[in-house]
Amino acid sequence: MQGIDKVxxxxxxxxxxxxxxxxxxxxxAAFLVTQHVDLYYLTGSMQAGFAFIPAHxxxxxxxxxxxxxxxxxxAVRVEPLTSLRAFRGLxxxxxxxxxxxxGQSLVATEYDVLPVQTYSKLADILTAxxxxxxxxxxxxxxxxxxxxxxxxxxxxxxxxxxxxxxLEEAAGRIREGMTELExxxxxxxxxxxxxxxxxxxxxxxxxxxxxxxxxxxxxAAIPSAFDGPAGGLGLGPAxxxxxxxxxxxxxxxxxxxIGCCIDGYIIDQTRTAVIGGLSDELAEAYxxxxxxxxxxxxxxxxxxxxxxxxxxxxxxADQAGxxxxxxxxxxxxxxFLGHGIGxxxxxxxxxxxxxxxxxVPGMVLAVEPKFTFPGKGVVGIENTYLVxxxxxxxxxxxxxxLIVLP
Amino acid sequence: MQGIDKVxxxxxxxxxxxxxxxxxxxxxAAFLVTQHVDLYYLTGSMQAGFAFIPAHxxxxxxxxxxxxxxxxxxAVRVEPLTSLRAFRGLxxxxxxxxxxxxGQSLVATEYDVLPVQTYSKLADILTAxxxxxxxxxxxxxxxxxxxxxxxxxxxxxxxxxxxxxxLEEAAGRIREGMTELExxxxxxxxxxxxxxxxxxxxxxxxxxxxxxxxxxxxxAAIPSAFDGPAGGLGLGPAxxxxxxxxxxxxxxxxxxxIGCCIDGYIIDQTRTAVIGGLSDELAEAYxxxxxxxxxxxxxxxxxxxxxxxxxxxxxxADQAGxxxxxxxxxxxxxxFLGHGIGxxxxxxxxxxxxxxxxxVPGMVLAVEPKFTFPGKGVVGIENTYLVxxxxxxxxxxxxxxLIVLP
Numbered sequence: 148m149q150g151i152d153k154v155x156x157x158x159x160x161x162x163x164x165x166x167x168x169x170x171x172x173x174x175x176a177a178f179l180v181t182q183h184v185d186l187y188y189l190t191g192s193m194q195a196g197f198a199f200i201p202a203h204x205x206x207x208x209x210x211x212x213x214x215x216x217x218x219x220x221x222a223v224r225v226e227p228l229t230s231l232r233a234f235r236g237l238x239x240x241x242x243x244x245x246x247x248x249x250g251q252s253l254v255a256t257e258y259d260v261l262p263v264q265t266y267s268k269l270a271d272i273l274t275a276x277x278x279x280x281x282x283x284x285x286x287x288x289x290x291x292x293x294x295x296x297x298x299x300x301x302x303x304x305x306x307x308x309x310x311x312x313x314l315e316e317a318a319g320r321i322r323e324g325m326t327e328l329e330x331x332x333x334x335x336x337x338x339x340x341x342x343x344x345x346x347x348x349x350x351x352x353x354x355x356x357x358x359x360x361x362x363x364x365x366x367a368a369i370p371s372a373f374d375g376p377a378g379g380l381g382l383g384p385a386x387x388x389x390x391x392x393x394x395x396x397x398x399x400x401x402x403x404x405i406g407c408c409i410d411g412y413i414i415d416q417t418r419t420a421v422i423g424g425l426s427d428e429l430a431e432a433y434x435x436x437x438x439x440x441x442x443x444x445x446x447x448x449x450x451x452x453x454x455x456x457x458x459x460x461x462x463x464a465d466q467a468g469x470x471x472x473x474x475x476x477x478x479x480x481x482x483f484l485g486h487g488i489g490x491x492x493x494x495x496x497x498x499x500x501x502x503x504x505x506x507v508p509g510m511v512l513a514v515e516p517k518f519t520f521p522g523k524g525v526v527g528i529e530n531t532y533l534v535x536x537x538x539x540x541x542x543x544x545x546x547x548x549l550i551v552l553p
Numbered sequence: 554m555q556g557i558d559k560v561x562x563x564x565x566x567x568x569x570x571x572x573x574x575x576x577x578x579x580x581x582a583a584f585l586v587t588q589h590v591d592l593y594y595l596t597g598s599m600q601a602g603f604a605f606i607p608a609h610x611x612x613x614x615x616x617x618x619x620x621x622x623x624x625x626x627x628a629v630r631v632e633p634l635t636s637l638r639a640f641r642g643l644x645x646x647x648x649x650x651x652x653x654x655x656g657q658s659l660v661a662t663e664y665d666v667l668p669v670q671t672y673s674k675l676a677d678i679l680t681a682x683x684x685x686x687x688x689x690x691x692x693x694x695x696x697x698x699x700x701x702x703x704x705x706x707x708x709x710x711x712x713x714x715x716x717x718x719x720l721e722e723a724a725g726r727i728r729e730g731m732t733e734l735e736x737x738x739x740x741x742x743x744x745x746x747x748x749x750x751x752x753x754x755x756x757x758x759x760x761x762x763x764x765x766x767x768x769x770x771x772x773a774a775i776p777s778a779f780d781g782p783a784g785g786l787g788l789g790p791a792x793x794x795x796x797x798x799x800x801x802x803x804x805x806x807x808x809x810x811i812g813c814c815i816d817g818y819i820i821d822q823t824r825t826a827v828i829g830g831l832s833d834e835l836a837e838a839y840x841x842x843x844x845x846x847x848x849x850x851x852x853x854x855x856x857x858x859x860x861x862x863x864x865x866x867x868x869x870a871d872q873a874g875x876x877x878x879x880x881x882x883x884x885x886x887x888x889f890l891g892h893g894i895g896x897x898x899x900x901x902x903x904x905x906x907x908x909x910x911x912x913v914p915g916m917v918l919a920v921e922p923k924f925t926f927p928g929k930g931v932v933g934i935e936n937t938y939l940v941x942x943x944x945x946x947x948x949x950x951x952x953x954x955l956i957v958l959p
Binding site: 342372385 | 557589600618670689691735739742750751763776780792793816884885
């Protein structure tokens with residue numbers, strides 16, 4: 148433990164200021180931060196507790212445990228929180244403008260992740276006396292987190308380097324008859340010893356991912372609950388996605404959609420491998436996925452609308468006669484081309500219908516055109532990009548192209 | 554995919570019947586199941602959607618995706634759910650006694666895990682027209698899941714076997730200078746190739762665990778946000794628990810609190826290792842942890858109160874002059890001795906103050922007496938037990954005793 152990095156300390160204060168702009172814009176008096184990832188983003192620490200960020204003034208991190216550790220890690224003032232009952236008194240003391248004055252204050256929190264039970268307890272405390280009302284601030288925080296700083300980009304690049312090294316190391320070990328699970332275990336080992344934190348965080352309820360989706364041949368094409376273009380057979384109904392015990396066979400596509408998480412930041416990438424070669428049908432579809440990502444790159448510029456990028460990819464798949472196979476098959480198709488990524492796998496923006504927001508510099512997006520062929524497999528590519536003033540910069544470091552193994 | 558096992562199919566109908574008893578007892582008309590783990594428990598499938606379980610009659614699994622896969626996996630009737638808007642109509646058609654009749658029905662759901670945003674959307678649909686009211690059913694489902702069937706015990710035993718094999722394999726590779734992370738990566742590799750599903754599920758908000766807590770010497774004694782007796786230095790503020798890049802040193806305790814998850818079911822266990830030998834102080838504390846687990850075993854019988862078991866362990870630690878070190882140190886002590894375990898790491902009951910419920914046969918508990926010495930390390934033991942009519946049966950398979958390496 149050596150205290151918080153000075154660059155990061157400055158940056159956290161800037162993040163708080165950006166959230167405060169959102170609060171002011173929407174007439175909210177404060178944000179109560181409860182989720183561990185949001186706490187890390189806005190304080191520098193993931194210790195247990197709640198951060199209170201007023202629309203104007205300094206934030207406080209009320210910590211249950213570990214208080215000592217939070218003090219070492221955070222950029223904001225730390226106060227011990229001995230019990231939920233004591234919370235109201237601390238807030239009234241520290242933020243009289245929100246709690247002790249006349250009138251109605253709006254206090255935002257994360258309705259998208261906060262469970263009803265915890266919410267109810269907190270809302271009872273905050274709204275006691277009728278001085279404040281709770282509102283949904285999920286969008287405020289997701290919007291602030293949408294654009295990344297150079298410090299954050301550095302972390303994602305570090306994750307990209309680890310993913311590239313692990314993939315190279317593992318790809319050399321792929322053999323006929325090796326099971327998907329054996330290959331997955333090897334890749335996970337390679338990312339873990341390089342510093343992968345061991346979890347991939349997601350924001351959506353019930354969304355779960357180990358390190359990604361690995362699947363070969365027909366097993367990869369089996370649909371799942373996971374909101375992504377490939378599902379996978381998995382290890383049974385309690386782990387019904389990604390790698391299974393199916394042996395890898397010559398001539399079938401091996402989809403390697405594997406990310407990792409370094410210092411909290413996630414990279415997502417996909418490469419397709421094959422022992423021997425693909426059938427013409429699958430080889431052509433793979434080539435189309437690269438063609439779509441090339442076209443998408445041309446559109447990944449500030450001002451471009453997310454839904455227009457998605458529509459262009461759909462049209463391109465359609466023109467190639469592959470619309471039924473694009474991003475899943477038939478009824479199990481998913482309705483997006485890519486997604487924001489950072490501390491969580493499923494950040495904003497989303498390259499999908501209904502997301503009309505324009506791209507801005509600093510956004511980071513994983514773009515993943517894929518084609519699913521039931522009974523045969525899934526092929527595709529995925530890169531993570533940073534949107535810059537001059538166009539996209541690929542953060543993914545693995546070489547492109549089909550990985551052909553002897 | 555080969556459809557659901559007949560034994561499991563019968564069992565799921567029994568689980569539903571047990572939940573229905575809870576509903577009837579509390580005057581609720583139905584349970585809306587939303588969380589993926591609860592869905593798996595009550596339908597056999599973890600596909601995306603909602604299960605509706607009336608207090609009397611048959612359950613339905615309304616599936617968004619994959620419908621085909623849910624049909625293969627589940628023991629209950631499957632209906633496609635094309636949109637949330639369509640949900641109300643389906644429910645009125647299938648459960649007129651809950652939605653279409655006069656009067657007030659209570660519909661329970663999981664307030665402990667369901668985020669406010671998703672809850673609000675669902676509650677709007679269900680309570681439209683004023684025919685029903687939502688209530689918190691978390692306790693109903695947690696109570697049903699608290700006692701395990703022979704089928705479930707079999708899964709936990711399979712996980713115990715994998716954890717034991719992985720620990721034996723990895724312990725033989727521990728060397729001076731090896732980092733905690735390298736050892737953790739090796740153990741995780743060994744459990745993964747044996748079928749660990751790659752995640753350890755938890756129910757509590759913000760609770761996160763990779764495969765457990767591995768820490769050596771002073772690094773293990775660093776407190777964390779995690780609600781357990783050992784924290785760990787971790788890989789930085791974004792992964793502030795468990796294994797770090799600290800090298801393992803001769804003579805310091807290596808805490809190996811590592812579980813795994815097979816077919817959705819978790820085993821939790823802890824062993825303490827050392828290269829060379831422990832100091833007298835730590836060796837004595839380790840011996841006390843075994844003494845406490847022996848005493849606890851004598852109390853793990855049907856009818857025993859959870860809080861009494863915890864109080865007895867506290868008294869025993871106190872008698873040994875170790876109360877300040879028990880279950881964490883000083884302000885960072887946690888207030889329990891053990892916890893229920895099954896599909897999630899943090900199930901009921903808890904061996905803690907305030908849990909006065911008596912033990913009943915079929916409960917599975919991880920019991921983990923540990924002692925923390927700041928600057929020196931953490932020592933302890935943890936076994937998972939099944940409560941039977943004749944006393945506890947250890948499900949953990951790793952041999953007990955300090956693991957002494959040359």
